[in-house]
Amino acid sequence: MTDTIFLENRHTSGVYAKRDVTIVRGQGAILYDEQGRAYIDCVGGQGVAGLGHAHPAIVEAIANQARTLISCPEMFYNDRRAALLARLAGLPPGNLSRVFLSNSGTEAIESALKFARLSTGRTGIVAAMRGFHGRTFGALSATWDKKYREPFEPLVPGFQHVPYNQLDKMEQVVGDDTAAVILEVIQGEGGVHPGSREYLQGVEELCRQRGALFILDEIQTGLGRTGKMLALEHHDLNPDMVCLAKSLAGGLPIGAVLLGDRVGELPTGAHGSTFGGNPMAAAAALATLEVLENEQLPARAASLGARLIAQLEALDSPLVREVRGLGLMVGIEIKQKVAPYLSALMERGVLALPAGLTVIRLLPPLVIREEQLDRVVETLAEVLA
Ligand SMILES: *Cc1c(COP(=O)(O)O)cnc(C)c1O
Numbered sequence: 109m110t111d112t113i114f115l116e117n118r119h120t121s122g123v124y125a126k127r128d129v130t131i132v133r134g135q136g137a138i139l140y141d142e143q144g145r146a147y148i149d150c151v152g153g154q155g156v157a158g159l160g161h162a163h164p165a166i167v168e169a170i171a172n173q174a175r176t177l178i179s180c181p182e183m184f185y186n187d188r189r190a191a192l193l194a195r196l197a198g199l200p201p202g203n204l205s206r207v208f209l210s211n212s213g214t215e216a217i218e219s220a221l222k223f224a225r226l227s228t229g230r231t232g233i234v235a236a237m238r239g240f241h242g243r244t245f246g247a248l249s250a251t252w253d254k255k256y257r258e259p260f261e262p263l264v265p266g267f268q269h270v271p272y273n274q275l276d277k278m279e280q281v282v283g284d285d286t287a288a289v290i291l292e293v294i295q296g297e298g299g300v301h302p303g304s305r306e307y308l309q310g311v312e313e314l315c316r317q318r319g320a321l322f323i324l325d326e327i328q329t330g331l332g333r334t335g336k337m338l339a340l341e342h343h344d345l346n347p348d349m350v351c352l353a354k355s356l357a358g359g360l361p362i363g364a365v366l367l368g369d370r371v372g373e374l375p376t377g378a379h380g381s382t383f384g385g386n387p388m389a390a391a392a393a394l395a396t397l398e399v400l401e402n403e404q405l406p407a408r409a410a411s412l413g414a415r416l417i418a419q420l421e422a423l424d425s426p427l428v429r430e431v432r433g434l435g436l437m438v439g440i441e442i443k444q445k446v447a448p449y450l451s452a453l454m455e456r457g458v459l460a461l462p463a464g465l466t467v468i469r470l471l472p473p474l475v476i477r478e479e480q481l482d483r484v485v486e487t488l489a490e491v492l493a
Contacts, residue, residue: 110142127454134161137476139459148480148487150460150470155296155328158355159399160473166358169395170388177387182209182380188390195397196352196364200341204350204366209385213327213353214242216363217290220349221246222379223365224288224321227372231265232286234320236272238298241290241325250290252298273303275310286320288348293339296328299464300432300439305343312345321348321370327363328437331355332400332474335410335435342434357392358399405474409435412481416470419485425492429466438470439463442492452491458484 112130120126129147133140137160139149149157159166173188180186189209197205208219225231233250235241241250248257249264257263266287270277272295282289289311295301315322324347329339331352336342338350348370353363361383383389400406413435420431420440429441442449446462453460453468463469468488472481 112142127451129454136160136162137473137480145457147454147457147459148472148476148484150458150472150484152471152473153354153359154461155333155354155471156359157473158331158333158405159358159396160475161359163358163399163475165395165399166392169358169391170360173388173391179383180385180387181382182385186385186387186390188387188394189385192390192394195394196366199350199366200336200338201344201346203346204368206367206371208365208367208379209390210363210365210381211361211383211389212242212363213351214244214247214363215381215384216327216351216353216365217241217247217250217325218244219363219379220290220323220351220365221250221288223349223367223371223374224323226374226378227370228287228319228321230285230287230320232283232320233267234278234281234286234289235267235269236291236295237269238272238295238301239269239290239292239325240295240297241292241327272298272301273307275307275314278311278314282314282318282320284318286315286318288321288323289315290323290325292325293329293342293345294334294434294437296437296469297463299441299467300437300469302432302434303343308343308345312347315348323347323349323351325351327351327353328471331396332406332409333435333437333471335406335413337400337406339434356396357389358396360389360392362389362393400474403475406435409474412436412474412476412478413438415478416481416485419482420488423485423489423492425489427492433470436470436472436474436476440468440470440488440492441466442468449491453487456487456490458487 130142139147196207235250239252241247249267348368350366427442432439461469
């Protein structure tokens, strides 16, 4: 055992399932371990490494900002933060003109939930079965899987879960006390299940009719991952809030919630974050958004993803039940538990994620090269043969 593994095992909290590899360096879509062995990275920092590793534009933005100003609370104005707020407000659908910045996905969700209650004066939150929104108490209350929830009950009151992609079930629960409905456009942790256009548009319409706010959690689907800058573009959705995090700041911690007009004016002091809106994360996020646009990475994710999904569907494996996804967010549901297959992939130099017990999930950097993805498909074919 290396020193690193020994020290981590000895001193970590223990809450993480670990893989037997020490990652020390990354370049593009490749990660390297201590022995210099290369892996094609389809974990992508669990969706954080959209631009891959050591992207020169991100490295430069972070280094420059570190030399200029690292911290600056929101009690002061800051040039980088102002530029980022304006840039985020310009994201589709184009009418989410105010933004609250924080430092992680779960914090973006917390803020959205608090703003929904504040703005509507209602308390109910409706979320979906299989949905995942984070691990702090509010976000956890919106998360469905009891493995995450049960040890921490009682959770926040007022949350309900209904089956995803079933509009009639949603119609039965959204009422006068519903502050918001929160959904993923494609359920990520829950197994890579895309929401249908009719469903997502129907929920939006229902929220409008019944005075509830419609929150989209695009923490995993956002920023080019699914082949559009935001996944809501696939279905022409107009939510009242959009939560972002993961890949937004090129790998640095960040969270954001974009707010539409139906979210009322928020009173001074109603919410806040010490690190939120810091110039380091803002500079990294600005650089990330610029790279996504300049390198046309959403379009790249669309074409590479379509090719990848077609190749995976053509795999002639009796183990594969279904291939699902959009862009470079891909799930391969198999007929057995995925853990041993993930280990077999790693032994062959490919890192991939689970999504639930039976889905292999691929979240490669959007900059991954075509031949690297071909290698991933070949390796999957070997392992699933
Ligand atoms: C990862 C994720 C979160 C939680 O983000 P953290 O930064 O881990 O708190 C919330 N929602 C979705 C859809 C996610 O994929």
